[in-house]
Amino acid sequence: RQISFFHTHLPAIRSASGTPFSKHHDFRQKVHNFRAKLPLFCPKEHKKICKPLIFAVFLAKSTQKKRPPPKNMRTLAYQSVSCDKSRVTGLRSPLLDCGNAPADTAHSATHCAHCFRAHSRKAATPIDKHAKPLAIMTYQWNYVPAPPGEEAEGRRLAEELGMHPVFGRMLRERCIYTAAAARRFFRPQLTDLHDPFLMNDMQVAVERLNLAIARKERIMVYGDYDVDGVTSVALVYRFISRYYSNIDYYIPDRYEEGYGVSKRGIDYAAETGVRLIIVLDCGIKAVEEITYAKECGIDFIICDHHVPDEVLPPAVAILNPKRRDNHYPYTHLSGCGVGFKFMQAFAADNGIEFNRLHELLDLCAVSIASDIVPVTGENRILAYHGLRRLNSNPSIGLQAIVEVCGLADRELTMNDIIFRIGPRINASGRMQNGKEAVQLLVENDYSTALNQASHINLYNEARKDLDRKMTEQATEQVSAMKGLEERRGIVIYNEEWHKGIIGIVASRVTEQYYRPAVVLTRSGDMATGSARSVTGFDVYKAVQSCADLLENFGGHTYAAGLTLRVENVPEFSRRFEAYVAEHILDEQTQPSLDITAVLDFNEVDFEFYKQLRKFAPFGPGNERPLFCTPRVYDYGTSKVVGLGQKHIRLELVDNKSNAVMNGIAFGQSSQARYIKTRRAFGICYAVEENSHKRGEVQLQIEDIRPCE
Numbered sequence: 124r125q126i127s128f129f130h131t132h133l134p135a136i137r138s139a140s141g142t143p144f145s146k147h148h149d150f151r152q153k154v155h156n157f158r159a160k161l162p163l164f165c166p167k168e169h170k171k172i173c174k175p176l177i178f179a180v181f182l183a184k185s186t187q188k189k190r191p192p193p194k195n196m197r198t199l200a201y202q203s204v205s206c207d208k209s210r211v212t213g214l215r216s217p218l219l220d221c222g223n224a225p226a227d228t229a230h231s232a233t234h235c236a237h238c239f240r241a242h243s244r245k246a247a248t249p250i251d252k253h254a255k256p257l258a259i260m261t262y263q264w265n266y267v268p269a270p271p272g273e274e275a276e277g278r279r280l281a282e283e284l285g286m287h288p289v290f291g292r293m294l295r296e297r298c299i300y301t302a303a304a305a306r307r308f309f310r311p312q313l314t315d316l317h318d319p320f321l322m323n324d325m326q327v328a329v330e331r332l333n334l335a336i337a338r339k340e341r342i343m344v345y346g347d348y349d350v351d352g353v354t355s356v357a358l359v360y361r362f363i364s365r366y367y368s369n370i371d372y373y374i375p376d377r378y379e380e381g382y383g384v385s386k387r388g389i390d391y392a393a394e395t396g397v398r399l400i401i402v403l404d405c406g407i408k409a410v411e412e413i414t415y416a417k418e419c420g421i422d423f424i425i426c427d428h429h430v431p432d433e434v435l436p437p438a439v440a441i442l443n444p445k446r447r448d449n450h451y452p453y454t455h456l457s458g459c460g461v462g463f464k465f466m467q468a469f470a471a472d473n474g475i476e477f478n479r480l481h482e483l484l485d486l487c488a489v490s491i492a493s494d495i496v497p498v499t500g501e502n503r504i505l506a507y508h509g510l511r512r513l514n515s516n517p518s519i520g521l522q523a524i525v526e527v528c529g530l531a532d533r534e535l536t537m538n539d540i541i542f543r544i545g546p547r548i549n550a551s552g553r554m555q556n557g558k559e560a561v562q563l564l565v566e567n568d569y570s571t572a573l574n575q576a577s578h579i580n581l582y583n584e585a586r587k588d589l590d591r592k593m594t595e596q597a598t599e600q601v602s603a604m605k606g607l608e609e610r611r612g613i614v615i616y617n618e619e620w621h622k623g624i625i626g627i628v629a630s631r632v633t634e635q636y637y638r639p640a641v642v643l644t645r646s647g648d649m650a651t652g653s654a655r656s657v658t659g660f661d662v663y664k665a666v667q668s669c670a671d672l673l674e675n676f677g678g679h680t681y682a683a684g685l686t687l688r689v690e691n692v693p694e695f696s697r698r699f700e701a702y703v704a705e706h707i708l709d710e711q712t713q714p715s716l717d718i719t720a721v722l723d724f725n726e727v728d729f730e731f732y733k734q735l736r737k738f739a740p741f742g743p744g745n746e747r748p749l750f751c752t753p754r755v756y757d758y759g760t761s762k763v764v765g766l767g768q769k770h771i772r773l774e775l776v777d778n779k780s781n782a783v784m785n786g787i788a789f790g791q792s793s794q795a796r797y798i799k800t801r802r803a804f805g806i807c808y809a810v811e812e813n814s815h816k817r818g819e820v821q822l823q824i825e826d827i828r829p830c831e
Contacts, residue, residue, distance in 0.1 A: 262826045266718035286734045289720040309737040311504040319468035322451040328424045328440035329472045340398035344372040347404040348552030350493035350545045354486040355403035355459040357564035362466045374557040384409035393419045404458025407431045426461040453500045459490030484509040492537040493545035498742030506740045520564040523576035537740045550583035553623030594631045612703030613640040614696035620644035626653035654683040659711045668702045719748035725780035732820045753805045763792045786822035794827045803830040
């Protein structure tokens with residue numbers, strides 16, 4: 124059938140190619156070879172037209188003078204098939220009507236060409252010169268050029284350091300004004316960590332721990348079930364257990380006990396003879412529970428970083444840099460960071476060399492990245508050296524997780540922790556019990572750790588399925604709200620939702636609608652939930668404004684947890700939204716991208732990336748910089764990729780260089796049709812190393828904006 128098609132349409136093929144058919148003595152072999160390469164998924168009604176169409180394009184193009192046949196036939200079709208009523212670019216013969224085009228398609232030939240595109244692995248998008256972007260860009264791009272004086276100072280600083288001028292400005296934005304200060308910033312030193320005894324109650328805490336060891340009392344290390352809590356427990360347990368064996372750890376059950384210190388946990392401690400509990404990443408509000416523990420003859424040392432109430436629990440010592448009477452120089456430690464400072468003080472008091480703490484630094488890095496605390500001051504020092512440890516000699520448990528994540532052969536970053544390592548550790552506490560994650564992180568045998576990591580990875584897969592389902596339901600519920608556009612805050616409730624996933628769903632809702640959001644579900648006779656916020660708005664204060672309706676709550680600026688009676692949910696929803704409406708600023712409801720500098724592609728090379736990497740690790744307070752190139756064009760080889768065809772892999776050029784720049788735009792496939800028109804568009808992006816081609820840069824494109 125294919126051969127008869129070409130004989131029938133031979134005149135058109137001749138006119139397009141300018142070559143007599145007799146010259147194609149290997150025509151049958153060509154057809155056979157290319158049939159093997161074509162997708163075979165077109166409906167039967169399309170096969171007669173789809174394949175001949177592509178063969179005709181190939182034959183016409185490959186027989187033109189001074190142009191050899193293309194190496195990749197699919198790429199040719201992608202570049203050449205451009206519909207204009209009944210014609211294909213490069214062929215002067217009309218296309219036949221496949222008779223199976225959708226009613227809203229301009230003409231059936233377009234659909235026929237699209238049929239090939241849709242089933243091709245490369246998923247190339249047909250060119251339409253009149254296409255418009257399918258999605259409205261909602262990001263506000265913020266770029267404020269430095270004043271001339273500031274710009275000149277930044278250039279001088281960069282020149283002294285031998286760096287690109289933009290990095291001089293970035294340093295000054297971080298209040299770094301000299302080359303010496305810049306070098307200290309680029310190479311954080313563990314010797315610059317603060318004296319742990321500056322923290323309130325630190326001396327008392329160390330003395331109580333020493334007393335417990337001297338008396339051979341049983342010690343319990345107790346922590347929250349999230350990443351920060353699990354890493355905190357693993358860090359303190361691992362360090363103390365080197366010198367003392369009568370020690371245990373405990374993670375409360377999310378569903379049976381809930382967040383924080385529980386009476387059930389205290390009862391278990393009393394039954395097993397515990398006399399000292401070190402609680403990490405929670406406990407600052409557990410007044411009633413710690414009073415109960417005291418009656419049972421159990422002392423508490425609290426290591427927390429959440430905002431305390433006016434009344435503190437009756438613990439022996441409270442280590443919390445957010446205490447109102449705090450004297451510690453740095454207030455943004457994670458829960459694991461507070462635990463590290465406690466162990467630093469314990470080591471110093473007992474003559475243990477500080478380098479014995481080095482092997483715990485990878486846990487600090489995982490905690491800092493996952494809990495989204497500022498990557499400044501001591502957190503920057505701990506994260507910097509923790510990442511180095513994670514990349515060179517990680518603990519057995521983290522090494523197993525890295526292997527399961529498929530990250531073993533690459534340099535790990537904070538983003539790898541946030542999106543790959545952290546969620547797997549979290550999945551244990553979300554789906555079952557966080558104690559399994561602690562078991563993994565304190566394991567000393569690699570084969571055992573690898574089995575445990577694989578098991579936890581299964582929890583993560585199950586978590587993803589629940590996440591997807593619940594997010595869809597939440598989106599439907601929010602979309603059905605009356606007056607959604609006028610709402611400043613969002614509160615949704617569903618009794619059937621999984622308690623362990625609501626924090627993730629709250630984050631999804633906040634990202635999608637860019638509003639502070641609270642997601643609630645039922646747990647027994649109570650409603651329990653998680654709150655998430657947008658940049659600049661303190662959601663903890665919004666939750667706190669409803670304190671009289673709540674049984675329990677806690678958190679910080681951008682995330683909070685809460686528990687309340689089910690009958691109070693409607694009133695909480697009304698008051699939370701009223702508080703948000705009164706206090707949130709208009710600009711806080713508009714997602715924005717802060718641009719550091721406008722660059723041409725000839726400035727963005729691997730040397731630029733190496734200099735940029737000195738600013739890492741990135742995070743709140745030291746955000747990864749975004750750059751802008753205002754007019755770029757598709758090189759002709761960009762394509763839609765990924766599961767569900769949601770992403771675009773781009774190859775771009777600008778007006779000022781000959782370089783072709785690689786980029787990836789996640790979740791922006793709706794812009795593909797516009798990009799293929801070859802019209803100019805602007806991009807906002809981060810610069811990273813190409814994971815497939817070491818030594819080359821790649822742009823992670825955050826937003827695409829068609830030029831006016």
